[in-house]
Amino acid sequence: MAVDIVTLELTGDVSLDDLSHAVWHLRGLLTELAREVAEDAEIVWIVEALESGSALAAVRGLPVNEQRMQDVEDVVRAYGKVGTAMQSGAHIGYSTAVTREAHALTSVLSGRIETIRFETPETEATVIAPPGADMSRIPLPDKVAGYGAVEGRVQTLTSRGGLRFTLYDILNDRAVSCYFGETFDREVMRGVWGSRAVVEGWVTRDAQTGRPLAIRRVTDVVPRPEGGRDDYMRARGAMAGAWSDVPPEQVIRRLRDA
Numbered sequence: 001m002a003v004d005i006v007t008l009e010l011t012g013d014v015s016l017d018d019l020s021h022a023v024w025h026l027r028g029l030l031t032e033l034a035r036e037v038a039e040d041a042e043i044v045w046i047v048e049a050l051e052s053g054s055a056l057a058a059v060r061g062l063p064v065n066e067q068r069m070q071d072v073e074d075v076v077r078a079y080g081k082v083g084t085a086m087q088s089g090a091h092i093g094y095s096t097a098v099t100r101e102a103h104a105l106t107s108v109l110s111g112r113i114e115t116i117r118f119e120t121p122e123t124e125a126t127v128i129a130p131p132g133a134d135m136s137r138i139p140l141p142d143k144v145a146g147y148g149a150v151e152g153r154v155q156t157l158t159s160r161g162g163l164r165f166t167l168y169d170i171l172n173d174r175a176v177s178c179y180f181g182e183t184f185d186r187e188v189m190r191g192v193w194g195s196r197a198v199v200e201g202w203v204t205r206d207a208q209t210g211r212p213l214a215i216r217r218v219t220d221v222v223p224r225p226e227g228g229r230d231d232y233m234r235a236r237g238a239m240a241g242a243w244s245d246v247p248p249e250q251v252i253r254r255l256r257d258a
Contacts (some may be wrong), residue, residue, distance in 0.1 A: 003073040005048055005164065006030070006080075007119035007177055008105075013112045014055040018151040018187040022116070023057060030061075032097045034077045038071035038225060039256035042160070049156045049166055051175040058166075071146035077121050085109025117213070121164075121179045124214055143213065150176060150212045151224065157193045165189070167199055169212055178215045186220050196224040 008026050022181065027045070032039055042064035049058040061072035078094065082102050085092045092099045106116050106127050116127045123145070152169040163180040178199055201218035206209060 003076050003121050005058055005060045006076055009117040010055040012114040012125045017053050018113055021108055022105055026102050029105055031103040031255045032101050033075045036095050039072045041068055041071035042247055043072055051166060056175045072089060080120040080123045086127045087125040109120045117179060143204055144207045145204045149198050149200045150203060151198045153196050154192050158238060172211050176212045176215060178218055180218045192221060194224055198228060
């Protein structure tokens with residue numbers, strides 16, 4: 001699995017100013033991390049996805065020198081470590097410049113912006129309090145992970161660097177990042193874009209709400225038939241014998257008078 005993409009998600013009522021502020025400091029954070037962990041390597045960050053519902057932005061790193069792909073992976077992993085430290089309120093462990101950009105990024109947290117989530121192909125962390133808050137008074141966002149399946153609609157399919165796509169789950173209509181292993185049969189995805197499907201793999205969920213956050217090591221994608229506008233008619237007779245011959249107005253009258 002290619003480790004070359006970082007994702008930032010803001011949840012809540014996200015204004016354009018909030019998103020602009022967060023993306024600006026995401027750029028600054030990646031620049032400072034490249035300076036510290038990758039010998040100031042030149043990396044171009046290509047926008048991979050911009051999703052609605054929550055404000056989600058994913059960018060993929062492309063080294064100017066193709067021989068230095070390891071630099072991109074080092075920056076992506078460092079980004080994940082920064083998010084993990086911010087989640088727990090621990091010391092970030094990088095330079096003052098990195099810390100400054102990380103704190104500036106999360107400074108948009110307020111009553112309107114509820115959480116900021118840092119995600120990579122290997123990990124994710126959710127920050128729910130602004131820098132300097134007393135973390136002992138704030139419950140940490142728990143996550144649970146295990147093999148499972150999520151049904152939704154496949155969007156933003158890409159094969160650059162490594163096969164990845166975004167799934168909008170049918171229950172929450174929120175973006176779920178899906179990552180394939182290197183051995184996944186890409187032919188399975190032919191014609192699936194924009195379609196409804198069940199995605200199986202290692203699912204990370206929010207422990208409080210059960211909302212899926214990411215699916216890694218995807219093992220299967222099973223297309224689901226689309227529903228037609230008259231499909232509800234097939235439900236006729238499903239409750240055979242339950243006032244099946246009684247007109248609806250009489251059923252309503254009986255319920256009213258019960």
